[in-house]
Amino acid sequence: MTSPARSALLLGALGVVFGDIGTSPIYTIQTLFSPDDPHPVPLTADNLLGLVSLIFWSVTLVVTVLYVGVVLRADNDGEGGIMSLITLLGRRGRDGRRLSPRVVAALAAAGIAGAALFLSDSMITPAISVLSAVEGLEQVSPGFAPFVVPITVVIIVVLFAVQRFGTAKVGAAFGPVMALWFTTIGVAGLVQVVGEPSVLRALSPTYAVGFFVAEPGTAFFALAAVVLSVTGAEALYADLGHFGRPAVSRAWLFLVYPSLVLSYAGQGALLLGDLSADGPVRAPFFLSVPSWALLPLVLLATAATVIASQAVITGAFSVVRQAVQLGYLPRLRIVHTSAHTIGQVYVPWVNWALMLAVVVLVLAFESSAALAFAFGMAVTGTILITTTIITVVAAHQWSWPRWVVVGGGTGMGLFMLLFLAANLTKLAHGAWVPLVIGTALFTVMTTWHRGRRGVTALRRRQEGPLHALLDGVATADPALALVPGTAVYLNRGSAGSDATAPLAMRATVEHLHALHSRVVVVSVETADVPQVPLDEVARLVERRPLVDGASPAGDLLLVELRFGYLQRTDVPDALAALSARDELALDLDGASWFLSTLDLRRAGGDDDGDGDGAPGLDMPRWQRGLFTATSRLTTDAARAFDLPATRTVVMGARLEV
Structure with a gap:
């Protein structure tokens, strides 16, 4: 120096x-x-x-x-x-x-x-x-x-x-x-x-x-x-x-x-x-x-x-x-x-x-x-x-x-x-x-911290395995419509073999009976280091046909993003770096972004705060109340992940804790 x-x-x-x-x-x-x-x-x-x-x-x-x-x-x-x-x-x-x-x-x-x-x-x-x-x-x-x-x-x-x-x-x-x-x-x-x-x-x-x-x-x-x-x-x-x-x-x-x-x-x-x-x-x-x-x-x-x-x-x-x-x-x-x-x-x-x-x-x-x-x-x-x-x-x-x-x-x-x-x-x-x-x-x-871990477990059960959802897509009658374009679904779970289906993706399949022809499921995790180099943030975990045996078959990509705990969680930039490095040709400028959100509500019941917790979340009543009240401070996820506001769709579900 x-x-x-x-x-x-x-x-x-x-x-x-x-x-x-x-x-x-x-x-x-x-x-x-x-x-x-x-x-x-x-x-x-x-x-x-x-x-x-x-x-x-x-x-x-x-x-x-x-x-x-x-x-x-x-x-x-x-x-x-x-x-x-x-x-x-x-x-x-x-x-x-x-x-x-x-x-x-x-x-x-x-x-x-x-x-x-x-x-x-x-x-x-x-x-x-x-x-x-x-x-x-x-x-x-x-x-x-x-x-x-x-x-x-x-x-x-x-x-x-x-x-x-x-x-x-x-x-x-x-x-x-x-x-x-x-x-x-x-x-x-x-x-x-x-x-x-x-x-x-x-x-x-x-x-x-x-x-x-x-x-x-x-x-x-x-x-x-x-x-x-x-x-x-x-x-x-x-x-x-x-x-x-x-x-x-x-x-x-x-x-x-x-x-x-x-x-x-x-x-x-x-x-x-x-x-x-x-x-x-x-x-x-x-x-x-x-x-x-x-x-x-x-x-x-x-x-x-x-x-x-x-x-x-x-x-x-x-x-x-x-x-x-x-x-x-x-x-x-x-x-x-x-x-x-x-x-x-x-x-x-x-x-x-x-x-x-x-x-x-x-x-x-x-x-x-x-x-x-x-x-x-x-x-x-x-x-x-x-x-x-x-x-x-x-x-x-x-x-x-x-x-x-x-x-x-x-x-x-x-x-x-x-x-x-x-x-x-x-x-x-x-x-x-x-x-x-x-x-x-x-x-x-x-x-x-405790409530978040409990909600994550509840959410995983509600989302269900991603591969099970895709198997259902392949055998759906009538057949699922594949819409031209790219859809990016953000997921809190793992991007590995035990990946769960984002709630927004499950809702799209079950209610709209359709998916984009190219689907990118992105898991976002925080590493225990301050910074992760941009070219190492994104990793392609799996690439497979969206619907086996169909024509067109579509395309599914499972991507894992790992940001440092002091790093800006810019998801589009990380995916762009991955696309350029692995030649995936992702159309991020025209992609639709889907977010899954949970509306947390404190469950009713006669829990007296003895630690047994209400159905779904093992926490005393006062702690569940504090957890749900704190959740109201959560900011817009699209802004937190730097997603384009005009092309982001938010779909969610209510979860009683």
Whole structure:
């Protein structure tokens, strides 16, 4: 890779990957000494040095060692994120064996819980980030205080309103802004450190350990705020596919990490030099610059937090898209905002739901300090789940010494469990929010996954074998009419010998007593890899006469399409590539496209929710109700598969579940 290309990747990584963790210094130390905290930390020199040491070693161990050193190595064909991590569980280990199905199922469930917490994080991040930046106006003038929440709400609404335009046009500005941001907070911190160099003693772990020994209760409760310093660590992994491990690692090690360390140390130095200050600690981040630089810093912080929010929102779209492709959410409408970058997507329903949730959080909590109590729980839960899964993947699939992997994973897990326990003490003060949101999302995703598998089984029984339908076509009396032209039937089932008959095809035979002279039955599956090359997406499984012994006999093709879980499911393009490669001469421009749909209705009956389920679907009543309600979010299949709207026929049936 050339030097300009490498620099472009580094700049892009700065703008997208590090926005969340890069804005944490705005509110982390402020939260530690907040008067709103039910367990405030007394402002003393020993406490300050102990807290700065805890922050430094938390960032070092969690981000530098765990994520940059270990987690970024667990890529699925270059893609990262917790949904990608789940797909790695099914691969063979270094001994050639696979993990037991029960272990895979348990870890996959944990991964879904992590994805749910990440989505709850994507609601809290814009709220706390933008709110903490706008609160800087109170340092410019106390008269701005009543306008902080309204200004924050306006910025958030505008931020979500422009999502439909995509990030391509504004993305080029993200990197330079964040580069300026990290340089600014690093220089501001360095100035304070030069004035109070004794703060550098906190880089020794003895101060963190000493803090726990001298003030165990205070240190334990403080962990709930210390964890805020590693918010956004998951973004390093989630955005791995956009920039690659080298760019993310270099940007972290050579700019982001030093700047964050200087910023935290600088705030500590500022407070060390003013221990006699009366009243609560307010906004040490903004007080670390001269008064003439305060307003420019507030504006820069606002821009940085908007970028951080943008990155998390984009990450939420990506997680939802992967969940849809892997069968954990219904097929939502997904808009591709770039003709060149596959990963740039916009999910309208998710966008407006996120906006509503973020606005409600801002209006409910009204301050970044209050929101911080909710923020830590989501971050801790996600990191703990990632740590668990990556330990299993590394021990099973990598060639590292197993005692190193298990020992390191256990140590990091215990470290994060300590953070989790500290956050549990904040349940009554907002930590319940991400748990409730995460539990609700986890329930929806697991219910959809379970219900979808049940409906697939019911659907296969209703469709019946394809070859049995064709045998009936051959012996039909009167004979079936073969209409000139090509018909493409999309099928959810397999394209092999056990292929089922698409409901639309069965309805055409049984009600119209006719078929096109060329019939293409296409099964669409999602592979456990991010991308499948276009020339490998489509595979001709079988080609045979439609009606044996008849004249004309017609032509039947069974085709299997396998798309990656991050890939655009463009069925016409895939079939065109297959037609050109295998010389099938498919008339796709004049073809008729047939879709089979199911109208799901909850079955009646006296099911009391004991798990026996109603006829047809083995699920409790409440879960069947949730499943059918969630199915209403499913978008138009023709749009999802990029079918031509004017030549697509939708035929369906009602199924009681």
